[in-house]
Structure formats: C-alpha cells, structure tokens
Amino acid sequence: MVTTLFLRCNTKLFACLQPFDLLDKRISSILKALMKTDVIIIGAGAAGLMCAIEAGKRGRSVLVLDHNKKIGEKIRISGGGRCNFTNRSVNASNFISQNPHFCKSALARFAPANFIALIEKYSIQYHEREHGQLFCDGSAEQIIQMLLEECRKANVEIQTCIHILRIEKDTSFHLLTDHMPLEASSLVIATGGLSIQKLGATNYGLRIADQFGINIVSPKPGLVPLTFHSKDFEGFKDLSGISIDAEVRCNKISFRENMLLTHRGLSGPAILQISSYWNPGDSISVNLLPGINILDALKEDHPSKKQLATILEQFLPSRFVKVWLELRGGSNPMNQYSLIELKELARHLSDWQITPSGTEGFPKAEVTVGGIDTDELSSKTLESKKVTGLYFIGEVIDVTGWLGGFNFQWAWSSGWAAGQAV
Ligand SMILES: Cc1cc2nc3c(=O)[nH]c(=O)nc-3n(C[C@H](O)[C@H](O)[C@H](O)COP(=O)(O)OP(=O)(O)OC[C@H]3O[C@@H](n4cnc5c(N)ncnc54)[C@H](O)[C@@H]3O)c2cc1C
Structure with a gap:
C-alpha cells in the first residue's frame, strides 16, 4: 500500500x-x-523579531517559534497601547544587572538612533514625553507591523502556536515540538521575562538555562506596585487615586516622579522605578515635598494662629494632609507647636519612612529583574560561553531597564547584536 x-x-x-x-x-x-534551518529563535517578541531580521538580512535561514497565537503581545499593550519604544538618552546606568557593564557593547552598537531611523523609514509618527521617552503617535501595532514587514523582507519564517517539547544538542540543536522535529545550528532564546502570564510569559528560558547548566540570577518582579500591611496603611486606602510629586529613595538610589496611592499600597512611576531596587524587608524613604524647604515655610507662619493643615495644603492634596496629620496627632494652630516639633514634622515630610510588605507580583509587574547570569554570556554576541551556538537575548537576561523605553531598547540592541553573530 x-x-x-x-x-x-x-x-x-x-x-x-x-x-x-x-x-x-x-x-x-x-x-x-x-526542517533544518540555520537559526531557530524561540520567542517572537521584541528581541526575537529584531534578531530574526538581522540574521535574515545576513542570508541565514531563520525560523521564529512562539507558543502564543499572536506575536509581540507585550509590544501591543506597551505604553498604554502607544509603545514607549526607546528613550532619547540610554546608557548603562539606566539598567539593573549584576554586571552593570554587560549591556554597554550591545547598546553602543545598536543605539536608540538606529531604532529611530527604522521607525522613520516606515514613516511612523512619534513624540517625546518627559525624561526623553519616545512613544508612537498612533498605535503600538505600527511597530509590530514594521517588524513583520522587515521579517518578510529578510525571508524570516514565523510559526505561532508551537510548543517545544524537548531540546537536544549534538553538533546542532534538535527540537522536538508538538508539530514536527526541527534542527538548527544556532538556537536563540528570546522568551522574555516572567511578568503577565496571560500574555504568554513563561519561565521556559530559565528552564533551558537549567538544562544546559547555565547559572541564573534569581528572578523577581520589577516596575511593580508596592503593597503594605493594612495596619501600616490604614487611612491611606481611602485616598486611592491621589497622585503626589515625590522623591522616593531605596538602596542608595532615588527617583523623582509621581507617586500614586492605590487601594493596596503605592504605585505610579516613582514607585515602579524604585520597586526594581527594593528587596523584601527594605524600607523606602519618601520625600513628599522635593525641592521645597518646608521648614522655612513652617517657620514663616510659626507665630500665626493658622492651622498646620492649612499650610501643608498649599503643597499637598488636602485629603492626604488630613490622613497624614491624623497619624501624628492631628492639626493644631501653628503657634501651639514648638520649633523642635516643626523641625520633626519637616523631617517626616522629607523622609517619610515606610516598609512595604511586598509587591503586586509578576501578574502586575512590567518586567523581571534577574534572569540569565550575564557572566555566562558574551556581551558582544550574547552567545553562551558554555554551549556553542546557544544565545540568550532580551528580558530573559539579567539586564533590566528603568521605566521609560529602556527595556525595549535592550530588546532591540541585544537582538540586533545576536543577529550579527548567529
Ligand atoms: C504592561 C507592560 C507594558 C510595558 N511597556 C513598556 C514600554 O512602554 N516600554 C518599554 O521599554 N518596555 C515596556 N515593557 C517591557 C517590555 O515589554 C519587555 O521588556 C520586552 O517586551 C522584552 O522583550 P523580549 O523580546 O525579551 O520578550 P517579550 O516581548 O516578552 O517576548 C517573549 C516572547 O516569547 C514567547 N514565549 C515565552 N515562552 C515561550 C515558550 N515556552 N515557547 C515559545 N514561545 C514562548 C512569548 O509568547 C513572547 O512572544 C512593558 C511590559 C509590560 C508587561
């Protein structure tokens, strides 16, 4: 038959x-x-697609695999749908990594200007917001379409809804999938971080590292709201939605941006930024009046019968002032305070010490801090030092950017660098 x-x-x-x-x-x-191909890339996100484009342009046959139905889900939802695709000014100090120098090579070779040139080639309109953040005027979907068109021109094949069951290595990599076996001489892991599972995030990259004996730096959620025990946050819960320009400090780093009160704790850019530096047990210091000499302002009204709350309401939302003062015995006429008490109040306003009980975790985090140990990789090619032909790019590596377009820039730069080498 x-x-x-x-x-x-x-x-x-x-x-x-x-x-x-x-x-x-x-x-x-x-x-x-x-099904033999030069390069297989696992993960059709920002880093994987950039790597595929560059490898394809060099004439390599490239197959990108993703288990999700749709590619680039995090690009799609990023920046409130407008994708904060890079930042005007990017350098190593905008990243957290056990080796702060690791990201320099890739960032220097594919810089924000290179990505901006690509955006402009596709006539994608964009605008700059504070701190040099660049966003699409239209939609993040434009970035995805641009990457897909570049993939098409570079003859990159993308397959979605593929589940990889096993990877083996001899002189090349053999992948057993739920569709068919595949073989490639280079394997690139671009599976991203652990945040937001419903968008397709998995720990697969870390499991591959484990399989090949590659060290990882323990992952934790970053750019994530902080939570507090209800006893420490009593009163503030009802202030959800209030935003304050604050300087937040933890572990010798500080950020001055908006801080937002939520039902469970604190969020907003200043808190998200500091959360990446926060470790369980650390307290954070909040300067509620950055750039204001509040002691001078208090001293000026010291002889008067004005309520303390009235003075503070000139600088802070009145509902916040009410709760904040209630925790410190309420508001009295200014002339009833001693100078020592005013000094103490001023100190508390510029150094409000609070200890978070935790974070909202990976379901609410924008990024993962930690990942593949950079000591295991070449900073030039992103290839594993232990396993020839195995590359890691993007968020799966222990390189985490600040809020503001830095994480996508790392994905573009590391993807580009590996794309030159695979
Ligand atoms: C809500 C939100 C908003 C954000 N906004 C911004 C922003 O505006 N600017 C910015 O710079 N950064 C932003 N980020 C961070 C940014 O999205 C990531 O750092 C970036 O997408 C990382 O790129 P990547 O290619 O490494 O990973 P990803 O883009 O996450 O791509 C990983 C891909 O791998 C696939 N994958 C995972 N596991 C498997 C598996 N087992 N098999 C096959 N495929 C798999 C996933 O489906 C996904 O397609 C945001 C993140 C979130 C969650």
Missing part, C-alpha cells in the same frame, strides 16, 4: 509517496532533513 505524506517546510508543501510500512521509519529522517 502506498500513501502520500504532506509536509510543510518554509512555506513550501512537500509531498512524498511512501509505502505504508516504511512510513514510520522514514518520517523522522525526512522531517529531519526538511
């Missing part, structure tokens, strides 16, 4: 006539031969 086996490879359909009894034996050898 003869049967016909249809195989899809690089968008071509192959039909092979097979005697039925030989089918089993031949299937694996035929598939192996057909």
Whole structure:
C-alpha cells in the first residue's frame, strides 16, 4: 500500500509517496532533513523579531517559534497601547544587572538612533514625553507591523502556536515540538521575562538555562506596585487615586516622579522605578515635598494662629494632609507647636519612612529583574560561553531597564547584536 505524506517546510508543501510500512521509519529522517534551518529563535517578541531580521538580512535561514497565537503581545499593550519604544538618552546606568557593564557593547552598537531611523523609514509618527521617552503617535501595532514587514523582507519564517517539547544538542540543536522535529545550528532564546502570564510569559528560558547548566540570577518582579500591611496603611486606602510629586529613595538610589496611592499600597512611576531596587524587608524613604524647604515655610507662619493643615495644603492634596496629620496627632494652630516639633514634622515630610510588605507580583509587574547570569554570556554576541551556538537575548537576561523605553531598547540592541553573530 502506498500513501502520500504532506509536509510543510518554509512555506513550501512537500509531498512524498511512501509505502505504508516504511512510513514510520522514514518520517523522522525526512522531517529531519526538511526542517533544518540555520537559526531557530524561540520567542517572537521584541528581541526575537529584531534578531530574526538581522540574521535574515545576513542570508541565514531563520525560523521564529512562539507558543502564543499572536506575536509581540507585550509590544501591543506597551505604553498604554502607544509603545514607549526607546528613550532619547540610554546608557548603562539606566539598567539593573549584576554586571552593570554587560549591556554597554550591545547598546553602543545598536543605539536608540538606529531604532529611530527604522521607525522613520516606515514613516511612523512619534513624540517625546518627559525624561526623553519616545512613544508612537498612533498605535503600538505600527511597530509590530514594521517588524513583520522587515521579517518578510529578510525571508524570516514565523510559526505561532508551537510548543517545544524537548531540546537536544549534538553538533546542532534538535527540537522536538508538538508539530514536527526541527534542527538548527544556532538556537536563540528570546522568551522574555516572567511578568503577565496571560500574555504568554513563561519561565521556559530559565528552564533551558537549567538544562544546559547555565547559572541564573534569581528572578523577581520589577516596575511593580508596592503593597503594605493594612495596619501600616490604614487611612491611606481611602485616598486611592491621589497622585503626589515625590522623591522616593531605596538602596542608595532615588527617583523623582509621581507617586500614586492605590487601594493596596503605592504605585505610579516613582514607585515602579524604585520597586526594581527594593528587596523584601527594605524600607523606602519618601520625600513628599522635593525641592521645597518646608521648614522655612513652617517657620514663616510659626507665630500665626493658622492651622498646620492649612499650610501643608498649599503643597499637598488636602485629603492626604488630613490622613497624614491624623497619624501624628492631628492639626493644631501653628503657634501651639514648638520649633523642635516643626523641625520633626519637616523631617517626616522629607523622609517619610515606610516598609512595604511586598509587591503586586509578576501578574502586575512590567518586567523581571534577574534572569540569565550575564557572566555566562558574551556581551558582544550574547552567545553562551558554555554551549556553542546557544544565545540568550532580551528580558530573559539579567539586564533590566528603568521605566521609560529602556527595556525595549535592550530588546532591540541585544537582538540586533545576536543577529550579527548567529
Ligand atoms: C504592561 C507592560 C507594558 C510595558 N511597556 C513598556 C514600554 O512602554 N516600554 C518599554 O521599554 N518596555 C515596556 N515593557 C517591557 C517590555 O515589554 C519587555 O521588556 C520586552 O517586551 C522584552 O522583550 P523580549 O523580546 O525579551 O520578550 P517579550 O516581548 O516578552 O517576548 C517573549 C516572547 O516569547 C514567547 N514565549 C515565552 N515562552 C515561550 C515558550 N515556552 N515557547 C515559545 N514561545 C514562548 C512569548 O509568547 C513572547 O512572544 C512593558 C511590559 C509590560 C508587561
């Protein structure tokens, strides 16, 4: 009996006539031969697509695999749908990593200007917001379409809804998937961070590292709201939605931006930024009046009968002042305070010490801090020092950017650098 086996490879359909009894034996050898490609990239996000484009442009045959139905889900939802795709000024100090120098090489070789040039080539309109953050005028979908068009021009094949069951390595990498076996001489892991599972995030990159004996830096959520025990946050819960220009400090770093009160704790850019530096047990210091000499203001009204709350309401939202003062014995006329008390109040306003109980975790985090230990990788090519042909790029590595377009820039830069090498 003869049967016909249809195989899809690089968008071509192959039909092979097979005697039925030989089918089993031949299937694996035929598939192996057909699905051989130079580069396989796992993860069709920002880093994976950039790497695919660059490798494709160099004439490498590239296959990108993603388990999600849609590619680039985090790009799609980023920046409130407008994708904060980079920042005007990017340098190593905008990143957290056990090796703060690791990111320099890739960032220097594919800088924000290079990505901006690509955006401009596609006539994607964009604008600059505070701190040099660049956003699309229209939609993040434009960035995805641009990357897809670049992939098409570079003959990159993308397959979605593929689940990788096993990876083995001899002289090349053999992938067993729920569709068919695949083989490649270079394997790039671009599976991103752990945040927001419903968008497709998994710990697969870390599991591959484990399989190959590659060290990881313990991952934790970053750019994430902080939570507090209700006893420490009593009264503030009802102030959800109030935003204050604050300077927040933790572990010798500080950020001055808006801080937002939420039902469970604190959020807003200043808190998200500091959360990446926060470790359980640390307290944070909040300067509620950055740039204001509040002691001078208090002293000026010291002889008067004005309420303390009235003075503070000139600088802070009145509902916040009310709760904040209630925790310190309420508001009295100014002339009833001693100078020492006013000094103490001023100190508390510029150094409000609070200890978070935790964070909102990976479901609410924008990024993962930690990941593949940078000591394991070449900073120039992102190739593993232990496993030839194995590369890690993007957020899966222990390189985490600040809020403001830095994480995408790292994805573009590391993807680009590996794309030159695979
Ligand atoms: C809500 C939100 C908003 C953000 N906004 C911004 C912003 O405006 N600016 C900025 O710079 N950064 C932003 N970030 C961070 C940014 O999205 C990431 O740092 C960036 O997407 C990382 O790129 P990546 O390619 O490494 O990973 P990702 O973009 O996460 O891509 C990883 C890909 O791997 C796939 N994958 C995972 N596991 C598997 C598996 N087992 N098999 C196959 N495929 C798999 C995923 O489906 C995904 O497509 C935001 C993040 C979030 C969550």
